[in-house]
């Protein structure tokens with residue numbers, strides 16, 4: 001499911017073209033890691049945003065991202081992003097929302113595409129989140145912003161799975177699984193998503209598998 005989410009959101013909303021700059025938030029997670037690798041396979045410059053130095057090192061050293069920013073330690077996100085995206089941002093794949101997105105929006109290029117996949121920074125908000133209004137930027141940049149649920153693209157799952165599987169077999173696509181053992185650990189594991197405890201897909205193993 002995360003692979004299909006990454007593929008469909010990037011391919012059908014992002015429409016990546018060689019040489020474009022792609023920014024992905026939640027970059028070290030299950031969806032973000034795949035988004036960045038597909039964007040590299042499409043010939044894009046890829047910048048990831050994640051919450052630890054281990055994660056930013058993993059993105060750059062293991063997955064081939066061109067740059068990665070630790071949003072928890074960076075003093076000025078806008079400056080860091082501008083340095084990492086000297087030609088601006090053509091595609092923003094958003095997994096988190098909030099202030100990270102506010103910073104990305106100021107760098108959008110003309111005809112930029114924004115895929116709204118997740119908003120984890122806002123899931124637990126107790127009041128209606130407000131922020132800089134994005135509409136004037138979308139207007140002046142002729143940009144497209146589109147939310148999606150992976151099932152919207154069910155008609156494309158066959159072709160997506162085929163291309164993802166081919167990349168996997170060819171060693172062009174890597175994935176991480178963060179496994180927590182035990183059914184009783186489910187709540188802890190779930191809260192860990194909000195603390196950034198996982199790299200790649202968080203799974204809870206509830207029992208040994210037997211045929």
Ligand SMILES: NC(=O)c1ccc[n+]([C@@H]2O[C@H](COP(=O)([O-])OP(=O)(O)OC[C@H]3O[C@@H](n4cnc5c(N)ncnc54)[C@H](OP(=O)(O)O)[C@@H]3O)[C@@H](O)[C@H]2O)c1
Nearest residue numbers: 029030031050051095096117118119120121148149150196
């Ligand atoms: N639209 C769809 O159909 C669809 C499908 C699947 C998933 N999603 C959504 O897409 C997003 C990514 O999914 P996933 O499975 O790949 O999750 P994930 O990235 O594996 O896990 C969540 C990650 O988000 C980061 N995070 C947590 N709180 C944050 C905050 N306040 N600000 C910034 N980053 C924060 C954490 O990493 P850090 O260490 O980097 O903070 C955490 O590891 C989620 O929001 C999910 O709900 C949407």
